[in-house]
Amino acid sequence: MSQEPNPPSLEREPVEGTCPRCGAAELFRYPVNSEGGWFDVVKCRSCLFSVSRDPGPRLGPVQLLSDLL
Secondary structure: OOOOOOOOOOOOEEEOOOOOOOOOOOEEEEEEEEOOEEEEEEEEOOOOOEEEEEEOOOOOOOOOHHHHO
């Protein structure tokens, strides 16, 4: 019996506040990869409005052991 592999998943960190576009209190912070590289964003889960978008780490959520030294 073979098991299907689980797709990668990423925890989204809840953020206090309300969306300036739709007023929902469903803001979450997480890394995204786009044409400019990795960004740390805060987005509304309800309407997907980007509340903030800051440059993130070069490798996004991947952390090298050498970065911890």
